[in-house]
Amino acid sequence: MHTTGTPGAAPGAAAPTRTSDGLRARGLVHRFGSTTALAGVDLDLAPGRSLAVMGPSGSGKSTLLHCLAGILVPDDGSVTLRGREVARLDERERSLLRRRHYGFVFQFGQLLPELPAVENVALPAMLNGAPRARATEHARQWLVRLGLAGMEERRPGELSGGQAQRVAVARALITGPDVVFADEPTGALDQATGANVMRILTETTRAAGASLVVVTHDKGVADWCEERIEVRDGLVVGHHVRESWDGAAARADLSAGHGGLR
Amino acid sequence: MRAVLALAPRLRTAGGSDTRLTTGLAVLAFAVTTALTLSVVGGLRGFMARAANPTSQYEVDYAEPYVWLAWIAVVLLLVPLVTLGGAAARLGVARRDARLATLRLLGVTPREVVVLTVVETAAQGLAGAVAGMVLYGVLLPVWSLVPFMGSHLTVGEMWVGAPGLLVAAVAVPLLAAVSGAVSLRRVVVSPLGVARRQTPRRLGWVRLLVAVVGVGLFMVVSVAGGGLGAAVIGVLIACLGIAFATLNAVGPWVLGLYARLLLWRARTPARLLAARRLLDDPRAAWRVVGGLGLAGFVAGCLAVLPALTMEAGSSAEDRLMVDDLTTGAMLTLVIAFVLAAVSAGVAQASAVLDRRREYALQHLAGVPAELFHEVRRREVLGPLLLVGVGSAAVAVVMLSPLLGFAGVTNPRGLLLLGGCLVGGVLLVLAAVESTRPLLRQVLASRDVRPD
Numbered sequence: 002m003h004t005t006g007t008p009g010a011a012p013g014a015a016a017p018t019r020t021s022d023g024l025r026a027r028g029l030v031h032r033f034g035s036t037t038a039l040a041g042v043d044l045d046l047a048p049g050r051s052l053a054v055m056g057p058s059g060s061g062k063s064t065l066l067h068c069l070a071g072i073l074v075p076d077d078g079s080v081t082l083r084g085r086e087v088a089r090l091d092e093r094e095r096s097l098l099r100r101r102h103y104g105f106v107f108q109f110g111q112l113l114p115e116l117p118a119v120e121n122v123a124l125p126a127m128l129n130g131a132p133r134a135r136a137t138e139h140a141r142q143w144l145v146r147l148g149l150a151g152m153e154e155r156r157p158g159e160l161s162g163g164q165a166q167r168v169a170v171a172r173a174l175i176t177g178p179d180v181v182f183a184d185e186p187t188g189a190l191d192q193a194t195g196a197n198v199m200r201i202l203t204e205t206t207r208a209a210g211a212s213l214v215v216v217t218h219d220k221g222v223a224d225w226c227e228e229r230i231e232v233r234d235g236l237v238v239g240h241h242v243r244e245s246w247d248g249a250a251a252r253a254d255l256s257a258g259h260g261g262l263r
Numbered sequence: 264m265r266a267v268l269a270l271a272p273r274l275r276t277a278g279g280s281d282t283r284l285t286t287g288l289a290v291l292a293f294a295v296t297t298a299l300t301l302s303v304v305g306g307l308r309g310f311m312a313r314a315a316n317p318t319s320q321y322e323v324d325y326a327e328p329y330v331w332l333a334w335i336a337v338v339l340l341l342v343p344l345v346t347l348g349g350a351a352a353r354l355g356v357a358r359r360d361a362r363l364a365t366l367r368l369l370g371v372t373p374r375e376v377v378v379l380t381v382v383e384t385a386a387q388g389l390a391g392a393v394a395g396m397v398l399y400g401v402l403l404p405v406w407s408l409v410p411f412m413g414s415h416l417t418v419g420e421m422w423v424g425a426p427g428l429l430v431a432a433v434a435v436p437l438l439a440a441v442s443g444a445v446s447l448r449r450v451v452v453s454p455l456g457v458a459r460r461q462t463p464r465r466l467g468w469v470r471l472l473v474a475v476v477g478v479g480l481f482m483v484v485s486v487a488g489g490g491l492g493a494a495v496i497g498v499l500i501a502c503l504g505i506a507f508a509t510l511n512a513v514g515p516w517v518l519g520l521y522a523r524l525l526l527w528r529a530r531t532p533a534r535l536l537a538a539r540r541l542l543d544d545p546r547a548a549w550r551v552v553g554g555l556g557l558a559g560f561v562a563g564c565l566a567v568l569p570a571l572t573m574e575a576g577s578s579a580e581d582r583l584m585v586d587d588l589t590t591g592a593m594l595t596l597v598i599a600f601v602l603a604a605v606s607a608g609v610a611q612a613s614a615v616l617d618r619r620r621e622y623a624l625q626h627l628a629g630v631p632a633e634l635f636h637e638v639r640r641r642e643v644l645g646p647l648l649l650v651g652v653g654s655a656a657v658a659v660v661m662l663s664p665l666l667g668f669a670g671v672t673n674p675r676g677l678l679l680l681g682g683c684l685v686g687g688v689l690l691v692l693a694a695v696e697s698t699r700p701l702l703r704q705v706l707a708s709r710d711v712r713p714d
């Protein structure tokens with residue numbers, strides 16, 4: 002089913018084509034030894050929606066993301082994706098889940114240094130069974146769409162931080178994921194570049210009909226998302242939903258005067 | 264200075280289990296280098312002893328050529344031995360790079376950083392040298408089982424003696440320290456460079472210097488060795504030296520071409536990644552398998568000899584000589600494979616540690632661990648078959664017009680060669696597999712914050 006997503010085919014903002022609910026967590030608990038990193042978290046995220054996870058350092062944001070994304074198995078509670086229980090799959094199945102249904106953007110360093118940008122993007126599609134020629138073609142289209150035309154053959158070491166993050170966004174979206182997870186995606190970037198990456202991340206994820214979970218310290222970054230939760234000591238202590246999403250406000254706020262792709 | 268030296272143990276423990284593992288690998292590599300160097304030198308001494316005190320008419324007539332041949336084996340193994348020692352030193356330094364760069368940023372002086380590293384690497388070299396001497400002691404009875412000259416070299420004949428051991432105990436840590444200091448130059452020159460993981464261009468002249476010193480040392484030793492047919496040996500060594508230089512210049516280039524071919528044909532992610540890695544640094548691949556090039560070629564040539572001489576219907580002496588030549592060539596080949604195996608293990612461990620963040624994040628994103636294992640296997644196996652097996656095959660094919668049907672009617676030499684090649688390739692693959700736990704540990708880490 003999931004082979005490669007095509008950058009051109011944008012199903013529209015709300016992406017109502019997806020069935021049933023999106024991502025749902027109930028009573029998530031996770032402990033590291035005597036530390037309780039998650040103390041019972043509930044969460045719902047509809048398809049195509051974006052959610053910012055905020056909170057102080059050590060509050061459990063990354064742990065929550067890892068439990069939702071099938072990286073960690075929670076000690077208690079459940080995670081369902083489109084109605085299917087995914088938290089307690091075995092290691093191999095979770096790896097498959099991450100590869101087929103999820104996309105990831107990390108702070109930095111997720112691109113393989115030996116591969117040119119286009120092959121870094123094509124790799125997940127190839128892992129999902131797409132032939133090399135087709136995967137490469139799709140990867141090229143994604144790079145062009147994200148403003149990286151002409152940089153297809155560059156190695157990660159030859160890209161700026163912002164460019165590398167955009168390659169990472171392409172890598173996350175090429176498989177047509179249900180959810181994209183981003184842990185501090187702008188953490189290594191300056192503010193203008195970070196805003197630019199957030200704009201591209203939120204816009205393209207919405208256009209592709211995928212949900213987006215962004216962990217961040219930065220209120221400015223969180224403002225790009227439609228919903229925001231506040232985590233403290235492993236619990237969700239606040240949930241804000243922006244009813245009428247108006248990206249223009251955040252855009253004006255963050256990238257005013259910075260313009261351009263850098 | 265004292266304060267910095269006192270930091271050393273804490274730097275080590277701070278690294279946790281992967282620093283322990285790299286330290287272990289570095290010590291193992293030094294130990295193998297030491298043990299095999301002592302063994303090879305011991306064998307040379309053994310043949311010299313026979314030449315000086317022959318025990319049979321055959322030895323009176325033929326012992327001297329054996330000494331030359333032993334010298335050739337020493338030369339064939341010298342480069343891979345030195346390369347492995349250097350790789351061990353680099354590995355020992357690699358894991359401390361980041362922390363040492365941090366120390367530099369904290370204001371520790373370059374000299375102190377160098378001293379710290381030199382001391383640690385020398386300590387690893389010393390530990391390896393001691394372990395290597397023990398290993399040499401264990402290996403001596405094994406070597407003495409190998410038939411030469413119709414009998415065996417005895418343990419006593421191959422014993423390098425206390426002076427030999429002393430030289431090893433001083434030379435190995437010294438070379439380790441020099442090698443470590445050279446690879447640390449980049450930290451010292453630019454702490455930010457290492458913090459950002461930028462590697463400046465390699466220092467060509469250092470290698471040239473090492474080569475010149477090596478040749479000089481060799482000449483001193485051979486003169487001191489009694490000037491036995493010095494002219495002949497000199498010419499032989501010069502030829503071998505030229506062959507080595509040519510191979511080392513051409514080898515990485517050929518591996519690069521081979522990588523291009525693989526890249527063009529790659530259909531699966533594993534093949535693609537293996538080809539890219541090989542293309543990215545063909546020199547690194549060459550450092551692992553390069554030593555097999557000449558050893559494989561010589562073994563291939565000599566494997567053909569028994570069949571040829573049988574055909575000619577030669578004397579008992581000639582047959583013994585030919586048998587011994589084959590044995591010696593195979594022994595050299597096996598040792599070259601052992602060195603390649605340890606090099607491969609060391610290189611793979613370094614590669615995994617260099618890429619720990621990238622690999623861990625790829626794994627988090629759903630890339631299966633098996634992909635990385637397959638990439639490693641392919642990355643090593645391709646060059647290994649091309650250089651190790653390929654060079655032997657070229658030799659056999661080259662001599663096949665001379666060989667004719669003798670290869671079929673008298674396949675002993677070829678079978679022996681085939682056995683050595685298969686065993687050697689399996690050994691190298693096993694060494695690559697031995698770093699599997701390290702990769703598993705790297706992939707299991709979710710702690711992917713910036714260093």
Ligand SMILES: Nc1ncnc2c1ncn2[C@@H]1O[C@H](COP(=O)(O)OP(=O)(O)OP(=O)(O)O)[C@@H](O)[C@H]1O
Binds near residue numbers: 037060063
């Ligand atoms: N592997 C681990 N072993 C032990 N404790 C851990 C581990 N990972 C996280 N923790 C603890 O769990 C808690 C939550 O950690 P988590 O990484 O989720 O925080 P975070 O909100 O992402 O923080 P930051 O903003 O600093 O990234 C912290 O108290 C942390 O110390």
Ligand SMILES: [Mg+2]
Binds near residue numbers: 062063064
């Ligand atoms: Mg975190």
